[in-house]
Amino acid sequence: MSGRDDASSEKSSARPSDEADQSTPPTDSVDQRPTSDVLASVIDSGVHEINRERSGLLLSGFSAGLDIGFGPLLMAVVLTLSTGGFGDLTTELLVASAYAVGFIFVIIGRSELFTEHTTLAVIPVLDGKATVTQLARLWGLVYVGNVLGGAAFTILAVVLMPGLGVVDPASFVDIASKLITHDPHWLLVAGIFAGWLMGLLAWLLTAAQDTTSRLLLIWIVTATIGLLHLPHSIAGNVEVLFGLVIADAITVGDYVVFLVLATIGNALGGGIFVASIKYGHVVRGGG
Template sequence: MASPRADDEQKAADDRPPQMEDQEAQQVEERAAISPLVVHEVIRNLGKEELERPVSALAYSGLAAGLSMGFSLVAEGLLRQHLPDVSWRPLISKFGYSLGFLIVILGRQQLFTENTLTPILPLLHRFSMQRLWQVLRLWGVVLLTNLIGAFLFAFVISHTDAFESGTRATFADIGRAAADHPFWTIVIRGVFAGWLIALMVWLLPAAEVARVSIIIILTFIVGLAEFSHIIAGSVEVLYLVTTGALSFTKYLGSYMVPTLLGNILGGVSLVAALNHAQVVAGSNKAKSDEKGG
């Protein structure tokens, strides 16, 4: 009796045009879009690796990511400072917002918003209290060290002459634009930011040569729409804190908390849970079809 796999291969062969050879059929398969199951498994395996990393490795990587994200503020500020004050200026200056994400993601540093997807898939795949603890440990270490790195970067650029006064004033303007919104507006903007960053992580395994383009396009939209990102936005708002223009408690209650809440909701519920659900549903259907066959 033929196996299900052999039957599938025979059906595929029967569907081919008569002039197509095996080598050409293989090329068709190689160029076909990667399946959601493959993407899911790539990210799940990465998540398992991250959950097993020691705290010290997570902390150093998280600190590096927090520092690196500071270059989003620097790049955007420099572009904004050197462009005329016209309506299309954000269309150019917001490309600078992508720089920190490029450094962090291509450098494989630990960024909190990426971790609203990557370690969540192993947890959803096989829930246990031990794995839940591993996720919470990873989140706590990465978030804390990201924010420490963001604060250190903001402190240095606000208390040194690395940038001229006009550029530092632009940094402050960017920080005020990020912080000057009601609590629930920031939550909603945080949902969109967490959604897009987690979607970016979902897209990267299938991207191959387009990885840089995907990172730039999606993070550019986050910046242009002024969606609230817990680390990139914290560098901007903490700049105000380090200059004394905003209190630390105001940053915590009016920016950090609503942004963190929104990023987690957007990443976990709208990307991790939904994409995991579609993969599980597809796997259950495949098993049902196999039994029926």
């Protein structure tokens, strides 16, 4: 009798742990969101931004333009303090990491950045949740805010920082020259790659589960853009304006050509290579 009781008690004690093991989902399903959930989150986020008040979008875009300027500024500081220059591996890595700082400030701070919305705001249009007119309104307000914020930061940095002795004005010119020396068609192609990477970043950040992962993703993607010297229309706005204000060799025409082609390239890269393809593969059963 006691043996039977012991056996039954062993079975009953073993059963809860077995059930617990069966009810616990695999590690992968806990750590990784299904792509359908990611798409739904992107659409919700895009619709929310599209429906925001006009003044809120403009102010948020202006804030992003200001904040992203710290990346190019730190790039100039690194170039000033470095014994090497562009072409030296250590310097290039340090400059690329400095470039990423501005994006960390903007994205973690949840300000509006045009190149994020080349993906986030396009997907709701593809899904029928928003119109092209609403998309154009969002892009226009955020873009104008970004450019004006970057211009304001440039004026402050060029006026104040050289006087502090931490930045050589020639570093500003070196940074700008890296972006305006391309032929126009290559500038457009490079802008597409930059927009592609930024659109991919927007998608990955939606899928990321924690702040540490988000910080790492922002650094990896934006430092890659900085290392390759790809033209990002908003960060590049500050970079080229630095050179325009300081050097006579950089003209208003150089600035306008850069801004127009980088903007078009960024929009194409984020809208086609990320928004359209990601949306298409998920709605057709991906993930």
